Amino acid sequence: MSHTIQRLGRNKNAYLGETVDINRILQDDLTAAREYHWQIEEIPVSDKPVLFAFRRAAARTDCKTRKIYISTGIHGDEPAGPLAVCQLLRLNRWPADADIWLCPCLNPTGFPLNRRENVDGVDLNRDYRHLKSAEVRAHVTWLERQPRFDLTLCLHEDWEAHGFYVYEVNPDDEPSLSGKMIEAVSKVCPIDRSPVIEDRPAQGGIIRPDLDPLKRPQWPEAFYLIMNKTRHSYTLEAPSDFPLSARIAALADATRTALDKI
Numbered sequence: 001m002s003h004t005i006q007r008l009g010r011n012k013n014a015y016l017g018e019t020v021d022i023n024r025i026l027q028d029d030l031t032a033a034r035e036y037h038w039q040i041e042e043i044p045v046s047d048k049p050v051l052f053a054f055r056r057a058a059a060r061t062d063c064k065t066r067k068i069y070i071s072t073g074i075h076g077d078e079p080a081g082p083l084a085v086c087q088l089l090r091l092n093r094w095p096a097d098a099d100i101w102l103c104p105c106l107n108p109t110g111f112p113l114n115r116r117e118n119v120d121g122v123d124l125n126r127d128y129r130h131l132k133s134a135e136v137r138a139h140v141t142w143l144e145r146q147p148r149f150d151l152t153l154c155l156h157e158d159w160e161a162h163g164f165y166v167y168e169v170n171p172d173d174e175p176s177l178s179g180k181m182i183e184a185v186s187k188v189c190p191i192d193r194s195p196v197i198e199d200r201p202a203q204g205g206i207i208r209p210d211l212d213p214l215k216r217p218q219w220p221e222a223f224y225l226i227m228n229k230t231r232h233s234y235t236l237e238a239p240s241d242f243p244l245s246a247r248i249a250a251l252a253d254a255t256r257t258a259l260d261k262i
């Protein structure tokens with residue numbers, strides 16, 4: 001099935017595909033979150049729109065619950081993440097034993113500009129070490145109040161990619177979820193099986209970066225999470241030169257697979 005999904009050839013040095021109305025998506029998120037009894041928290045951001053954080057408690061408390069964090073929308077030129085999260089909220093099929101924290105859009109001022117950065121030109125996903133932007137400061141202040149997570153998922157897109165791929169950071173060698181995610185996504189979206197992706201060695205769509213965040217001057221959200229909140233983290237990358245429906249399906253199916261298999 002996925003072999004029939006072709007690259008569009010639209011992206012030239014940037015994402016040039018469909019754009020979305022982020023406020024409309026957030027309204028749909030809020031409607032679904034209220035309908036299915038999520039706790040809705042507004043995270044104030046000094047001179048900018050609030051960020052939302054949704055929290056869903058496990059339906060079953062008789063067993064050990066798993067704490068799972070999901071975020072997306074940190075890059076304003078990556079619409080599939082917010083759309084996938086919206087689809088998952090409306091579908092409302094979550095594992096009964098999972099406590100879920102969900103940030104449905106971390107860069108609400110970037111989307112109206114179809115721009116990776118926020119309205120001030122800051123790449124928020126490089127600001128988690130020095131916390132210069134109001135959005136990331138607000139997000140980290142909120143994260144500091146949350147417990148540690150058993151799993152974190154950050155949903156992204158890559159305008160250059162030849163297919164879906166995933167970064168895995170799993171320093172304690174817990175059973176990996178990457179292969180299961182790739183297998184699930186391969187049914188709905190091509191996989192980028194290049195031996196090198198984003199200058200890092202990759203295998204079958206999986207990058208396991210060998211890195212020490214302390215040596216990096218700039219941190220993405222995933223570095224902050226692995227240094228402070230979790231020992232098991234994935235960054236999911238949908239290929240944004242492919243049809244939007246395939247990218248949404250890729251991110252939604254990968255997320256569902258991770259939630260089901262952990």
Ligand SMILES: [Zn+2]
Pocket residue numbers: 074075078156157
């Ligand atoms: Zn991104």
